[in-house]
Amino acid sequence: MSLIVDEHRQYLADPHRLAAFERAITATVKPGDVVIDLGAGTGILGLFACRAGAARVYAIDDGSIIGLARELCRANGYSDRVVFVKGLSSRIALPEKADVAVSDQIGRFGFEAGVWEYFTDVRARLLTPQASTVPRRVELWMSAVEAPALFEQVEFWSTRPAGFDVSPARVLAVNTGYPARLDEEQLLAEPALLASLDLAEPEPPSIGAAAELTVERAGTLHGLGGWFRAELAPGIYMSNAPGDASRIDRRNVFLPLDRATPVAPGDRIRVRLRILPSEVMLRWHVTIETAAGDGKAVFSHSTAAGMLLALEDLARTRPDYVPRLSPWGLARRTLLTLCDGRRPLAEIESELCRRHPELFASPAAAAGFVAEVVTRYA
Ligand SMILES: C[S@@+](CC[C@H](N)C(=O)[O-])C[C@H]1O[C@@H](n2cnc3c(N)ncnc32)[C@H](O)[C@@H]1O
The missing domain is CATH 1.10.10 (Arc Repressor Mutant, subunit A)
Known part of the structure; x- marks a missing residue:
């Protein structure tokens, strides 16, 4: 079996995700609606829309999984209502405007899988002016994290594997966001809401966000943890938050700091974040102070500094570079x-x-x- 199929098995095997989407789609799709299932995968969200009474579903996916989606649709008796379109959502045209668009392109930290970008495009070209989207809003949440095991992914580069110095890689490692399943016990502070993205608004080129976290227990700060809470329909939420009773099976993101820093209750951690959603780029600036206001540490990181860039590739981006086909x-x-x-x-x-x-x-x-x-x- 293809690993892609197994990836989609995991999506279907997540009861909290399915329950949240089913409730939201049932609440949003009215009998007779035209629905876009953007990034259809196995077509599950489109099947929910059919069950809710959609007259037609356009199931769009640029992967070969679309063939399986067609078979699953037939097996469930909805073939007459679903039209399958293989292609990138941003490159396709449809014969009619849709009333609803549904998608689960929500990244671990909410913004990085393209939901906002895709909905901006779909809203402009393929939806009626009053159309709804599922999700309608995505919140980005954050806390301070004690995670020695995750921090080893950074510290590894200060060791000497087989006796060699690999420390030049450390700067890349510490400017990388790592997928991680964070537990509530690893959080050092009450989580803070960083941003709430209204998916009815066009995606901006950049998002600034700030939060102040107050340390609640003594520990060692290794980095920040980020996750999302999506409002799929009014009052219907889906989240991968540590400790959420209906947490879905999607990892969080761990943003390390350059140095593990001991913290005490009352310490304040000020976080400033800059996100470039379409480039999936993130900058995190962190200031740590004691309760009395004495500075403890300042860190500044960016996934731009974590990118592997070969000199040869950089040269190719210069405006005076004259390309010749290989x-x-x-x-x-x-x-x-x-x-x-x-x-x-x-x-x-x-x-x-x-x-x-x-x-x-x-x-x-x-x-x-x-x-x-x-x-x-x-
Ligand atoms: C996270 S899976 C979700 C599948 C399914 N909607 C579900 O809920 O189980 C994302 C799917 O979207 C497809 N995809 C991602 N971006 C897309 C785009 N812009 N246009 C079309 N398909 C896309 C991928 O090929 C993948 O099959």
Whole structure:
């Protein structure tokens, strides 16, 4: 079985997630509505919409899972109501406007899986002006975290594996957000609401947020923990928050600090966050003070500083760089030209291999390359 199918099994095996979406979709979709299931996966959210009385569901997914979604739909007797569209939501057009869009593109920290960006596009092009979205709002929450085991992912780079100095990697490690399942016992402070994203508003290029956390117990601060709470429909919520009784099976994010810092009850942790949602970029600035106001530590981190950038790739971003196609680029250009609406696949593979013998020894050797380009662009 493909690992993609197993990933979707995990989505379907999460009773809290399914219950929240079913309640929200039942509360939102009215009989006769047209619904967009954005990032349909197995099509489960569209099936909920059918059950709620939708006249038509457009199930959109850019992955091959859409084939399985079609079969599951047939197995449940809704084939006459669901139209399957394989493609990126931002690149497709539909024959009618929809009344509701549903999606679970909510990242671990709420913003980073694209829900806001996709809904902004869908709202502008594919929804009626009064349409609803599920979710309608996403909140970003944060707390201070004691997590020695997670912090080892940073500290590893100060050790000497096989006797070698690997410390140049530490700066990357400490500027990275790590997926992690945080428990309530690891939190050092009452969680704070950082931002509430109204999905009816267009996505802004950047979001600033600030919070002050007060330490409640003595411990060691290793970093910040982030999670979300989504309002799927008025009064119906879904969250991956540590300690939430209906917590869904989605990890949180751990944002480390450069140095593990002992903290005491009453210490204040001031957090400033800058998020660039469409670039999935995050900056966290943290100031720690005692209850009396004495400074303890200041940290500044950014996922931009955690990116692996090769000098060769950086050079390619300079405005004066003159690009020239590589042999694989030339082959792709040939292939795109050969897809002229007349040639069958077998002829394209033979011709590609004739024109680029240095890359493809036989038409069979070209088949994988052709399939990859054709499924994406043709
Ligand atoms: C988290 S899964 C959710 C699947 C399903 N909606 C559910 O609730 O179980 C996300 C799915 O969305 C698809 N996807 C993500 N972004 C997309 C986009 N912009 N357009 C189309 N499909 C997208 C992925 O291929 C994946 O199958």
